[in-house]
Amino acid sequence: MRVTIKDIAKKAGVSPSTVSRVIANHPRISSATKHKVMKIMKELDYHPNMIARSLASKSSKIIGVIIPGTAERSFEHPFFPELLRGIGTVAYQHGYNILISSVTSLEEEKDTIIQFARGGITDGVILLTSRVRDPSVAELIKMSFPFVIIGRSEQESRVNWVDNDNFSIGYELTEHFIKRGHRRIAFLGLSPDFLVTVDRFNGYKQALRDHGIPVDEELVVESQFVTDDGYHLMKTFYRHRSVQPTGIIACDDLLAFGAIKYLNEHGLEVPRDVAVAGVNNVPQAAYFSPSLTSVEINAFSLGAKAVELLLAEVNEEYTAGVPHTRSYSRTIIPAELIVRDSTGR
Amino acid sequence: MRVTIKDIAKKAGVSPSTVSRVIANHPRISSATKHKVMKIMKELDYHPNMIARSLASKSSKIIGVIIPGTAERSFEHPFFPELLRGIGTVAYQHGYNILISSVTSLEEEKDTIIQFARGGITDGVILLTSRVRDPSVAELIKMSFPFVIIGRSEQESRVNWVDNDNFSIGYELTEHFIKRGHRRIAFLGLSPDFLVTVDRFNGYKQALRDHGIPVDEELVVESQFVTDDGYHLMKTFYRHRSVQPTGIIACDDLLAFGAIKYLNEHGLEVPRDVAVAGVNNVPQAAYFSPSLTSVEINAFSLGAKAVELLLAEVNEEYTAGVPHTRSYSRTIIPAELIVRDSTGR
DNA sequence: CTGAAAGCGCTTACAG
């Protein structure tokens, strides 16, 4: 039999309420009884049942993290662990645990969200998505359950989110190429369903315009997901397009690696013949030959900030009685261009 | 007010017990009442409170996953998400959620384990570790709480684990080099605290011996962790050692990438001058120049199998009354040598 | 097949 609060109470000669207050570090408790109770908890190796506590207090101290389905494969992305580490670190600091979903379909995702939210398992949810019109977002809003999105949602109001400024990322990257004299710059990896790529693409276009360079649709390569099929995208590109880019901006480093491999195999040297850059600054970017120019998105901070926003909202709920207008935050985590060999020196 | 089982019961004209049985899909329930109750649950948009259910049933349907501290940085490793995906997929199939720890110190790890196990939050725990003498393992054994280790533990008995055969991985990799005529093969990344590297190293030594090649300590490069500092390891190696290896086996692909970068910068071409191979077959291995020979460890399967073992043990506990000797499983997930350009053709 | 009752292990006004 596991030792409960009653066992402690009996042995300490106090009531269960008092033991509970000691555990919760309640202020109005004499330090005498406090120490007595704590001593006995040590002796009996007592550990509170978190489930019972959750039920009684209506707070599980668990944050749910919803990860886009396997189909989108972002799970595999190198920046994901960093994000998770940021989430975990801040959550731990505040005494929260993190419950991870890993679903394969949108229905499973909805199931999970309902379970997390309605089932009382979590106090709030962090949603990793930058999907246009994500159904989970609508669901969460409907339930008015605390949540934060990592990756800007299209839903502009009544949503907390944290993201990089992807427009600027696209803009700066493009300007970097322009400053090195490039004018035929391809954009690799536009996926209309994913705002992150759309935003970067808009930044790209704006930079071109600002420098008087016409946007050439021939230089835009769409892709289904933000995956690692840069090799095949380039193959298709060179087969079907007549333009010869001198620079390629890939929406992701993995895309860039694949693209470079293709270029190498077809006698094009990077950066001599074509300059290439990616985004996300994966660890391998520095070791690649040539080392890859990329953008550090500070995934750790994205995760950390998301937890802070979420906990602010979760706790806001407890300021009962005080009427207030609910506010929503958008937080931009700065990104940083890391220039390496793949765009020349 | 959230709708509870009582609300459903009242509206359906049955007792809460009956509603509970409908939810649990209890066999002895008339399909008439079953349908009536389900209809009302739909109407009222009822979702069971998982916390209450957990408390009453003494099972949270949550699996804890303990990840080695940030200090060890395995969180950042590309194979980790795959592992997690394997865990998540099988867990979901069985109706379990996964709770992730992300701790920074060994004390935090112990805290977390106690919270997960004693606090009743999880039904069982998966421990990612291949640390020699992991204190968490001892803790879990002491509590006799269901757990499975991914990564072989030194603790040979009373432990379930799933792992690759790292001895064979080291052996096969080495034999691959020997067959291509190499005799001076360096081993990069031996970390005495991590069994995974020790096992691979033993396989390496055995292969050399079996082919009559003496083991040369000069060719062994130790490292603190399984990280990405291959570049610096090689720098130190060439500065302090007199031997010139013609082949390098790195304990990890990231190590290999760093090593290759160093070699390139110092006029050594891969594989012409030095052949290099890694382990883990990270996505970038195929895109690297040259593409990297590696070993696919099937991380997804490692995770999937770990959950299966764990759930077997968790459920075994419920076969109460039936006396049985508890058994422990060791499962080996096959690994596969992937030959690419970095070791020649 | 169904209900009444006890119980899971805590928390938290309410009273003193």
Next chain:
DNA sequence: CTGAAAGCGCTTACAG
């Protein structure tokens, strides 16, 4: 500063 009591929302023998 502390206790008695009610309650959190379920499950599950036990009885019928």
